[in-house]
Each structure stands twice: as C-alpha cells, then as structure tokens.
Amino acid sequence: MKIILAEKAGFCFGVKRAIETAFKAASKGRGYCLGPLIHNPQEVDRLRREGVETVESLDVLSTGDAVIIRSHGVPPSVLARARDKGLTIIDLTCPFVGKAQRHAALLREEGYQVVVVGEKKHPEVHSILGHAGPDALVVETPEAVAGTQFQQRIGVVAQTTQAYSNFSGVVLKLLELSKELKIFNTICTSTAERQESTQTLAGKVDVMIVVGGRNSANTTRLVSLCREEGKQTYHIETADEIQSDWVKDAGTVGITAGASTPDWIIDDVLRRLQAENTGQ
Ligand code: SF4
Structure with missing residues (x-):
C-alpha cells in the first residue's frame, strides 16, 4: 500500500501563529482563551495542560487577566468589553479574517447591505457580522438565496474557509436579484x-483519510470535497480511530489534514498506516 500525504496539509499560517503565541504566553503565566483556540480538541487539551484555559464568556474573568482572542476574531463589542474590564488582550485574529472584517465595515460605510457567505453558527462569521451593520445577512448556500429578502445594493464577503464553488454559486444567484453588487x-x-x-x-488514490477536529469547518469541508470526488473517505481526529478494514484492499491511501490539525497528530497517523503496511 502506497501512502501519500497531500502537498498542503495541516497548520496554516494563522493557526501556527496563534498556537506559537499562545504557548509563549502560557510560559509567562496563566492565560484564558475566549472559546477553544483552534478547532482541534487534542491540541486545546495540550494547551490547557500548559496553563491556557478555555472560557466561554468574559464574565468569568477579572481585571488584569490575560485573554486570548483566537484566529476567528470577535465582534468589536467584545473587544470593547474586554478593554472596559481591564483585561490584558492578546489579539490573535488571523490577518486574513481581519481583512474580511475590514471589507465588511467598508461595504457597510458605502451603504451596501452586507452578505456574508458562510456558516451562520461559525465564530468567524459572527466576528465579521459584528463589523457589517444591523441589516447584514449570512447566506450559507446558493439555494438559500431564493428564500431571503435582500436590498438592491449588496456587498459580499466570504468566510475565509469557504469552498470557492459555494461562494461563486451564491454570488451568481445574488447577481440575478440585485441592482448593484460589490x-x-x-x-x-x-x-x-x-x-x-x-x-x-x-483524484489519484483509492481511499482518503482526512485528519482533524470534527468541529473544524475547514476539515469537514475537505471531507466533503473528497466525497464529491467519489472517493471512499474517512474523517478521524486521531490515529487510534484507524481501522485495518479501511485500507486492507487499497493500493494507494491519501492523507490530508485541516488547517487546525497539528503535525504531531498527522505524524501519528502516518506511523499507524505504515504499521498497517508492515503488519505490525
Ligand atoms: S485558514 Fe483561517 S486562520 Fe488559517 S490562514 Fe486562513 S484565515 Fe487564517
């Protein structure tokens, strides 16, 4: 069995920066992350052991506490509240998310109704919406456009992890409805x-294994893409989940990993598959 790792797999620039900075902050003293730092439970657990606790609300923090803003960013109201509480803010909003926030704010200033193409419940979308004005909307799919009321001047931004095909599908539908589209x-x-x-x-292998958090939007998107290619695809968080049956008849197995999957988990998976290969 041949095992091939995707050319681009695992930590992206924004997540790598967030993890490195959070571990550095942990080495200087206890810190708190507002929501899990990344969508990878194993890495969040490792961080907790180093002294960075996940909290779900600023309410539990006190003046002087260090709060980490994760790569998804937060709405401006949350940052203002953290400042008012006298917290030390470590803002790790990914620059690409920051760009989406700024574009949403610009569209709002120019009088467009902002449409964010993305997942309604995703924290990054929530953070972009915070910059987009009260009449902003989230659209998840091209099909959802038909059932929604829009203004005539529409400004569009995407959740950074969107599949291009979904984004362009929504944009084409909006083009049919709007007088002006930016x-x-x-x-x-x-x-x-x-x-x-x-x-x-x-497209080249018999079986795909996608490694990453089940709560990670970009990882689940990779799973969908593999299935759209018609490939037998398994989504795992750790090497322990691999079953021999999945790969026993495969000539070639492809491995890929979401942008929030650490290298040590990918290495574990590769080692486990090599062991399957040698019958250990
Ligand atoms: S996937 Fe998200 S965190 Fe990573 S570089 Fe892109 S926007 Fe930043």
Missing part, C-alpha cells in the same frame, strides 16, 4: 491551497 473574495489562500491539493490527491 464583491470581495475573502477566501484565504491557505484554505484554497488545502482544498486544491486535497482534490488533486483524492
């Missing part, structure tokens, strides 16, 4: 690269 493609290059290299690999 679009910022805010899909980040790391996401696009991971999606492209996953699709290329899925």
Whole structure:
C-alpha cells in the first residue's frame, strides 16, 4: 500500500501563529482563551495542560487577566468589553479574517447591505457580522438565496474557509436579484491551497483519510470535497480511530489534514498506516 500525504496539509499560517503565541504566553503565566483556540480538541487539551484555559464568556474573568482572542476574531463589542474590564488582550485574529472584517465595515460605510457567505453558527462569521451593520445577512448556500429578502445594493464577503464553488454559486444567484453588487473574495489562500491539493490527491488514490477536529469547518469541508470526488473517505481526529478494514484492499491511501490539525497528530497517523503496511 502506497501512502501519500497531500502537498498542503495541516497548520496554516494563522493557526501556527496563534498556537506559537499562545504557548509563549502560557510560559509567562496563566492565560484564558475566549472559546477553544483552534478547532482541534487534542491540541486545546495540550494547551490547557500548559496553563491556557478555555472560557466561554468574559464574565468569568477579572481585571488584569490575560485573554486570548483566537484566529476567528470577535465582534468589536467584545473587544470593547474586554478593554472596559481591564483585561490584558492578546489579539490573535488571523490577518486574513481581519481583512474580511475590514471589507465588511467598508461595504457597510458605502451603504451596501452586507452578505456574508458562510456558516451562520461559525465564530468567524459572527466576528465579521459584528463589523457589517444591523441589516447584514449570512447566506450559507446558493439555494438559500431564493428564500431571503435582500436590498438592491449588496456587498459580499466570504468566510475565509469557504469552498470557492459555494461562494461563486451564491454570488451568481445574488447577481440575478440585485441592482448593484460589490464583491470581495475573502477566501484565504491557505484554505484554497488545502482544498486544491486535497482534490488533486483524492483524484489519484483509492481511499482518503482526512485528519482533524470534527468541529473544524475547514476539515469537514475537505471531507466533503473528497466525497464529491467519489472517493471512499474517512474523517478521524486521531490515529487510534484507524481501522485495518479501511485500507486492507487499497493500493494507494491519501492523507490530508485541516488547517487546525497539528503535525504531531498527522505524524501519528502516518506511523499507524505504515504499521498497517508492515503488519505490525
Ligand atoms: S485558514 Fe486562513 S484565515 Fe483561517 S486562520 Fe488559517 S490562514 Fe487564517
């Protein structure tokens, strides 16, 4: 059995920066992260052991506490509240997310109704919406456009982890409805690269294994892309989940990993598959 790792897999620039800074902060004293730092339970657990606790609300923090803002960012109201409470803010909002926030604010200032193409419940979308004005909307799919009322001047941004096909599908539908449409493609290059290299690999192998948090939007998107290629695909968080049956008849197995999957988990998976290969 041949095992091939996707050319672009695992930590992206924004997540790598967030993890490195959070571990550095932990070495200087206890810190708190507002929501899990990344969508990878194993890495969040490792961070907790180093002294960075996850909290779900600023309410539990006191003046002087260090609070980490994760790569998804937060709405401006949350940052203002953290400042008012006298917290030390370590803002690790990914620059690409910051760009989507700024474009949303600009569209709002120019009088457009802002449409964010993304997942309604995702924290990054929530953070972008905070900059987009009270009449902003989230659209998840091209099909959802038909059932929604829009204004005539629409400004569009994307959740950074969107699949390009979904984003362009929504934009085409909005084009049919609007008098004026202004679009910022805010899909980040790391996401696009991971999606492209996953699709290329899925086209060449018998089985795909996608490694990453089940709560990670970009990882589940890679799973969908592999399945759209018609490939037998398994989504795992750790090497322990691999079953021999999945790969026993496969000539070639492809491995890919979401942007929030650490290298040590990918290495574990590769080692486990090598062991399957040698019958250990
Ligand atoms: S996927 Fe892109 S936008 Fe998201 S953290 Fe990584 S580099 Fe930043």
